[in-house]
Amino acid sequence: MSLDLSPREPLELLSTRDRTLDAVDKSNRLSSTKTGGKMVADYWENIFTAKERGKHVVWYNGTALNPIFQAAGLEWCHGEAFSARLAAMHLEGPAQAAGEEYGYIGELCSYARTHLGCAVMTQKGITEKQNGIVGMVDQEELASKLPSPDFFVNAYAGCSTGQQWDAMTYRVFGKEFPIFNVSLPMIWGNKKDAGYLRGSEWEKTPLYVEEQLKKLIEFIEYQTKTPFNWDALSENMFYIKRASELRLEAMALCAAAPTPATYWDWVASIAPINFMPANQALVDYFQGVKDEIQYRLDNRISAVQSEKYRVYFDGIMNWNKLGWLTRKFAEYDVAVVAGRYTHDSFWQEPQLIDLDRPLLGMAQHYLICPINHGLKIMEELLIKRCDEYGIDGIAFHSTRTCRAMTNPQHILARTAETERGIKSFFFEGDVADAAFYKDESLESGLVAMLESIDQQRARALV
Amino acid sequence: MTNLDQTAFATLAAVASDPVSYAQEWKARTGRPVIGSFPMNFPSELTHATGALPVIIQESRTTITEGRSLLPEFYCGYTRSLADQAAVGELDVFDAFVLADHCVQLLGAVDVIRWAKPQIPTHFAQFISSMDDPWSRGQVIDKIGSLRAEVEEIVGTSITPEALSHSIGLFNENRRLLRELYDLRRSGRVRITASQLQTLVKSSMVMDIEEHTSLLRDILGALEPEEHAPDSLVRIHLSGHFCAPPRPELLDVIEECGALVVNDDLYHGFRYISTDVPQSDEYGDVDPFDALALWYLDRNISAPCGTRVQRNVDWDSYLISSLEDSGADGVITLMAKFCEPLMLYYPELKKALDGHDIPVLLIETEHEGVAEESVRTRVETFVERIRRNKTRLPSLAQ
Numbered sequence: 089m090s091l092d093l094s095p096r097e098p099l100e101l102l103s104t105r106d107r108t109l110d111a112v113d114k115s116n117r118l119s120s121t122k123t124g125g126k127m128v129a130d131y132w133e134n135i136f137t138a139k140e141r142g143k144h145v146v147w148y149n150g151t152a153l154n155p156i157f158q159a160a161g162l163e164w165c166h167g168e169a170f171s172a173r174l175a176a177m178h179l180e181g182p183a184q185a186a187g188e189e190y191g192y193i194g195e196l197c198s199y200a201r202t203h204l205g206c207a208v209m210t211q212k213g214i215t216e217k218q219n220g221i222v223g224m225v226d227q228e229e230l231a232s233k234l235p236s237p238d239f240f241v242n243a244y245a246g247c248s249t250g251q252q253w254d255a256m257t258y259r260v261f262g263k264e265f266p267i268f269n270v271s272l273p274m275i276w277g278n279k280k281d282a283g284y285l286r287g288s289e290w291e292k293t294p295l296y297v298e299e300q301l302k303k304l305i306e307f308i309e310y311q312t313k314t315p316f317n318w319d320a321l322s323e324n325m326f327y328i329k330r331a332s333e334l335r336l337e338a339m340a341l342c343a344a345a346p347t348p349a350t351y352w353d354w355v356a357s358i359a360p361i362n363f364m365p366a367n368q369a370l371v372d373y374f375q376g377v378k379d380e381i382q383y384r385l386d387n388r389i390s391a392v393q394s395e396k397y398r399v400y401f402d403g404i405m406n407w408n409k410l411g412w413l414t415r416k417f418a419e420y421d422v423a424v425v426a427g428r429y430t431h432d433s434f435w436q437e438p439q440l441i442d443l444d445r446p447l448l449g450m451a452q453h454y455l456i457c458p459i460n461h462g463l464k465i466m467e468e469l470l471i472k473r474c475d476e477y478g479i480d481g482i483a484f485h486s487t488r489t490c491r492a493m494t495n496p497q498h499i500l501a502r503t504a505e506t507e508r509g510i511k512s513f514f515f516e517g518d519v520a521d522a523a524f525y526k527d528e529s530l531e532s533g534l535v536a537m538l539e540s541i542d543q544q545r546a547r548a549l550v
Numbered sequence: 551m552t553n554l555d556q557t558a559f560a561t562l563a564a565v566a567s568d569p570v571s572y573a574q575e576w577k578a579r580t581g582r583p584v585i586g587s588f589p590m591n592f593p594s595e596l597t598h599a600t601g602a603l604p605v606i607i608q609e610s611r612t613t614i615t616e617g618r619s620l621l622p623e624f625y626c627g628y629t630r631s632l633a634d635q636a637a638v639g640e641l642d643v644f645d646a647f648v649l650a651d652h653c654v655q656l657l658g659a660v661d662v663i664r665w666a667k668p669q670i671p672t673h674f675a676q677f678i679s680s681m682d683d684p685w686s687r688g689q690v691i692d693k694i695g696s697l698r699a700e701v702e703e704i705v706g707t708s709i710t711p712e713a714l715s716h717s718i719g720l721f722n723e724n725r726r727l728l729r730e731l732y733d734l735r736r737s738g739r740v741r742i743t744a745s746q747l748q749t750l751v752k753s754s755m756v757m758d759i760e761e762h763t764s765l766l767r768d769i770l771g772a773l774e775p776e777e778h779a780p781d782s783l784v785r786i787h788l789s790g791h792f793c794a795p796p797r798p799e800l801l802d803v804i805e806e807c808g809a810l811v812v813n814d815d816l817y818h819g820f821r822y823i824s825t826d827v828p829q830s831d832e833y834g835d836v837d838p839f840d841a842l843a844l845w846y847l848d849r850n851i852s853a854p855c856g857t858r859v860q861r862n863v864d865w866d867s868y869l870i871s872s873l874e875d876s877g878a879d880g881v882i883t884l885m886a887k888f889c890e891p892l893m894l895y896y897p898e899l900k901k902a903l904d905g906h907d908i909p910v911l912l913i914e915t916e917h918e919g920v921a922e923e924s925v926r927t928r929v930e931t932f933v934e935r936i937r938r939n940k941t942r943l944p945s946l947a948q
Contacts, residue, residue, distance in 0.1 A: 191897030195624065195888055248654045248857070249890045251679060255859040256894050269680040269859060271689070274652060276674045278664075300685070459654075463661040486622055491890070494622050495658035499665050 114393035115418035118349050120376040121356040127373065128359045132173065138163040138235045144312050147237040149203075149254050150244030151272070151454040152434070154363050155328060155446070156301070157241075159320035160308045165234055166363045167253070171202035173359075174231055175407035175520035183209065183231035184521070190260075198489045198521035200253040202231075207260045210234050237261070239311050241304065243270035246459030247492035268307045270300045272454050277462035284465050285437065285456070297451035324366035325446040331374045332435040335361060338378035339431060343477055346390035347425045348381045351401050352414040353391070354430035358405075361434040392423040397538060398478055401427035402470070402500060403485025404493040408522040413530075417483075420534060426477045429493070432458040432469055459492040466496050467503045474508055481537045482512035488524040509544065513537040554746060558768040562753040569608050569756035573643045576603050576758060583645035583705055588632075588660065589793040590817050590857070591677055591849070592650045593842045595827060596697060598717040598759060600705040602645070606755040609794035610635050614917060620662045626888045627917025628794035629659035636666040646704040647672040648697060650846075652679060653857060655888070656793070673700040681850050681860040690843035698839065714838040718827045720759050725823040727766045728754065732820060736812050736876045738779025744788060744811040745798035752795055752818050783810035784936045787878035789869060789899065790892050791816045792857065796884045796915050803922055804882060807929040808937075813876040815853055815869065816884070824853035856895035865895055866902035873908060879936045880909040882929070887916050909936050 138145050146157055149167040157164040174180040180202050187205030188194070194201075209232040240258055244250025251269060258267045273293055281287040305316045335357065342349050360373050384390070399417065401424050406413065417424050435441075437456065441449035461469070473479070482504055484497045497514070504510040513533030518524035565572045573584045583602045587594065597604035609631045617634025635641050641663065647670060649660060657674075664672045675693040678686050702708055728751060734740035735747065750769075754762050786809040788801075795818035805811060814820050827845040828836050836844065850858045854865040873881070881903055885892045896912065903910045911932040913925060 191900055193893045193896070196890060196893040200894070246654070248652050248679070249894070251859055252856065252891055252894050256898065258861075259864075259898050263861070267861065269683060271678050271680050271683070273676045274657065274674075276676070278672065278674060296689075303684070462657075463665060488624055491622075491625060491658065491888075492654045494624075495654065496661055497622070498620050499662065 111415075111419045113415050113418070114421070115350070115352070115414045116389070116391050116393065117356070117414065118353045118377060118380050118391075120373075120380040121353055123376060124357055124360045124373055127364055127369065128173070131364060132170075135163055135165055136233045136235065144238045145235045146239055146241055146308075147234075147254075147257065148241040148243070150242060150250050151270075151457060152362055153241060153243055153270075153304075153450075155321060155324035155366050155450070156305065156308070158324050158365055159317050160305075160312060161314065161317075162308070162312070163235070164363065165237070167203040167257075168199045169359060169363050170206065170234065171199040171520050172405070172407045174202060174206075175522075176410060177230070178408065178522075179230045180408075180520055180522075182229050186212075186231070194521070194523075195489060197247075197249050197253070197491075198519050200249060200256075201489075202520050204253070204257060204260060206231050206234050207257045210236050211261055237265050239265050239307075240267040241270070241307075242267065243272060243304075243454060245272040245454055245457035246274060246461075247490075249492070266307075266311065268304055270297065270304055270454075272297060272457075272460065275455055275461050275465065277465045282462075282464065284461070284468050290455075293455055294448060294451040297454060298447045301447045301451060321446050322443045325441050325449070326443055327366040327368065327370055328435055329438045329441045329443070331361060331366075331370045332438040332441075334371065334374035334378050335434075336436065336438070338374065338381050339426070340476075341378070341381045341385055342425055344385055345398065345478060346392065346395035347398070347423045348384035348389060348391055349377075350391045350414070351424040351427045351430055352410065353377075354427070355405050355410060358430065358434065390423075392418045392421065394421050395423040396421035397423070397480045397541060399424045400470075400474060400477065400479045400482045401429070401485065402482055402497060403427075403487045403517075404429050404490045404519050406485060406487070406517040406525060407520055409517065409525055416530065417534070420538060422534070422538070424483065425479070426473050428458045428466075428470070428473075431473055432456075459495070463496045463499060466500060467507075470500050470504060471507055474504060474510055479508075479510055480541050482510060483534070483537075484512055484514045486514045486516050488516060488518040489521060490519055511537050511540045511544070554742065555769045555772040558765040558772075559746070559749070562757075562762070562765055563749050565757050566749045566753040567611075569605060570640055570643055572756060573603060573605055577643065584643055585701065585704065586641065586644040586647045588647070588649040588651060588656055589628075590651055590821070590855070591846055592648055592697075593694075593827070593845065594755075594759075595714060595717040595721050596694070596709065596842060597648065597701055598721070599709045599714040600701050600707050602701070602705050603758060605644070607632065607635075607641070607644075607647075608752070608756065609917065610640060612638070612640070617662075620666075621658060624888055625655045625658065626793070626886045627915070628886065629655040631794075631917055632656075632659040633662040633666075636663040641667065641670075644670060646670060646701070648701065649674050650677040650693065650697065651857070652676045653793075653891070655890070671700075671704055673697065673704075675700070677846055679858050681847055681858050682862060687843060687847060690846050691840055694839050694842050711838050714842075715829065717759075718829060718838055718841065720763065722826040722829070724754055724759050724763045724766065725826055727763060727770060728823045730770060731766075732813070732823070734773065734775060737775075738785075738810070738812065739775040739777075740773055741810075743805055744801035744814070747814075748795050748798060748801065748816075748818050751822055755818075755822065784808060784880065784933045784940075785810050785812045785876065785878045786933075787812065787869070787873055787876060787881045788814035788816055788819070789881050789883045790896075791818070791884040791886055791915070792821075792855070792889060792892065793817055794886060796886075797919060799922070800884070800913075800915065800920060800925065803926050804929050807926060808933045809882075809929065812878055813872060815865075815872065821853045821855065825849040856891035864898075866898050869899060870902055870906055870908075873906075879940065880911070880932065882932070883910060883912045885912060885914050887914050909939070 183205035242254035515530035594604035614634040616637035620633040678689040
């Protein structure tokens with residue numbers, strides 16, 4: 089008897105980053121969003137040369153303060169945006185390694201960990217320059233290209249880690265650059281009159297934030313030794329308001345079934361609405377997106393080849409897996425049509441913007457960040473979106489290092505089932521750390537949910 | 551080891567290990583409400599002044615079951631335990647919940663409690679966590695005002711300045727007595743183990759404060775400090791662990807390895823008792839409601855915390871200075887797994903300690919406990935490393 093083991097085929101152990109789905113790609117992404125990709129790439133290339141151009145650089149995290157920075161003539165680096173960009177380009181490794189070497193543990197928010205790693209690399213670059221050493225930090229690595237800050241501004245809604253993260257970045261740079269904190273209270277929604285955009289808590293809190301924004305502008309004036317341009321701020325908010333209106337109009341067109349665009353297209357449009365300069369180009373971008381969606385609607389072109397299920401995505405984006413997830417859901421005839429991260433964020437209530445009093449509308453938007461509400465308001469928003477988009481199921485991205493976004497998910501799942509009979513599933517992943525993504529968990533959960541929906545539909549026919 | 555007054559200590563230990571039973575018994579005895587608060591900054595004096603029993607809700611030792619389906623597994627043990635306690639009915643003794651801290655995981659857990667116990671009022675007045683802004687003090691005073699209104703409504707009584715001043719006096723006295731024990735331990739003339747001290751502090755968070763103070767006095771009165779401190783053991787400072795206490799067994803293992811814990815900055819330790827509510831200043835009496843706001847702001851100066859941000863206050867430099875006071879030879883950082891503020895601050899602490907050649911050991915803790923033998927090996931090695939460094943002869947090459 090031979091004890092030789094029979095030769096085996098090597099296991100397919102490639103990561104989802106390195107392999108593609110075998111199935112035919114049934115997704116049909118918008119082409120207009122490619123313009124946004126170029127806008128964003130140009131934006132960052134411009135940032136990298138800020139110092140050479142003699143510009144003041146602000147590092148900030150959290151809410152979209154960029155219209156203020158733009159009006160003040162600053163160059164702005166948004167921490168999460170840069171972490172997301174690195175992850176989306178699969179270039180997050182060096183920054184995360186630098187963060188790990190500095191001492192940050194792998195369970196820490198991967199946005200923070202990646203960005204703090206960038207800070208460590210940038211700080212190292214400054215030290216080396218001061219010591220006359222050139223080239224030890226590889227300037228070709230995207231993660232090390234951020235220009236050092238002249239100051240920091242933190243305005244983080246919802247997540248306590250956000251404020252602490254910048255306090256640590258401030259320390260990584262040896263407290264050499266000043267920091268300004270805008271404190272954004274959570275809209276807890278405990279009073280009887282509480283709800284989305286209503287109630288005494290909602291009336292009072294933005295005024296407190298508006299006052300802090302005025303102090304922020306005084307701080308910027310002091311740092312730049314330049315009077316603030318209030319007219320420029322109003323002009324910036326004009327463009328943002330118009331871009332936001334177009335974005336929402338375009339989103340509303342996706343209530344149609346089959347949908348002409350998906351959540352993944354809206355994810356691709358986050359950077360433009362979140363931190364691109366406010367100008368006519370921004371408006372033109374969203375006009376282009378809306379026009380393409382309208383064209384698709386008029387010509388019965390769907391975003392998923394054979395849409396059978398309409399799904400809502402709850403959770404922050406898994407930036408490592410944008411392309412992969414787009415194809416994966418489409419493979420199962422699933423159109424992911426809306427999500428908390430895309431539809432309840434980013435200047436989503438443009439009617440609040442008053443160009444004569446721009447700071448109040450900005451403060452209000454900072455407070456309606458989708459992680460800054462108590463559970464009751466989140467339940468209200470979820471049900472509203474499910475009704476608007478005719479949702480059959482919910483994909484909960486259990487985002488390993490983003491406690492803010494995962495906070496209410498288990499209860500939201502129960503609410504959707506109880507209130508509307510909507511099925512859901514959870515899959516594990518992360519914002520910027522590919523190590524936490526589990527493809528099998530997604531696949532089995534998705535298939536199980538779709539089977540439940542099929543049964544639900546079959547019962548409805550009886 | 552010093553023998554603490556056994557009767558008094560046994561009472562405190564029983565309450566610390568089962569605060570819910572104590573609250574039930576207190577409620578039955580007094581007929582007054584019990585109000586639960588969450589760590590780490592809610593001023594218990596405010597609740598006490600209404601006549602209710604203020605209880606800082608503790609992590610339960612119970613295995614998490616129902617809570618698993620309410621909060622993700624990557625939340626800290628304390629918050630997962632809270633969700634579980636709400637789901638299984640362990641929080642039913644409370645007549646209301648109040649909190650002032652904004653930790654994203656804590657708020658998630660409190661949202662679960664609101665959902666599971668809709669009939670129990672839950673009030674959140676978020677204290678600003680940026681401590682040195684021009685508007686910080688005013689904001690906290692404003693929030694103290696909201697909390698006052700809320701607890702008055704729950705209990706159905708008004709809080710007079712006199713009642714609040716009285717409560718402040720009682721809590722200040724309790725903290726003073728606990729600090730006395732800390733001073734004795736730091737001097738080395740009294741050997742109180744880390745787990746015993748945890749019991750003393752933890753029980754003060756959940757008991758009627760006058761009853762607790764009376765028992766503390768019994769303990770202090772029975773102590774017989776030594777003339778001189780023994781110097782044979784390696785002196786350790788315990789750092790970290792916010793919100794929930796590290797398990798007493800873990801503290802015992804650390805001391806069994808030849809370490810003498812001489813100080814800490816744990817929440818269930820010195821952090822909790824570090825600061826008194828001011829009752830007067832150079833201009834005379836301080837309004838007691840404003841004094842609670844001052845206490846909150848002062849506290850981050852006397853024991854800086856990673857959950858607050860303040861430009862001119864650093865936990866790392868505080869830690870170094872604290873080590874100089876206690877003569878500690880090394881630091882053991884206890885980190886509750888998934889605690890983001892500590893994960894963020896730890897590299898700065900380590901950098902400062904490394905810069906001063908102070909050995910540091912990081913131990914992650916979990917609700918379910920840690921592998922004892924693994925911890926024992928690590929601590930023994932750590933202690934041995936310090937001991938060798940202490941006795942190392944100067945090199946001939948120098």
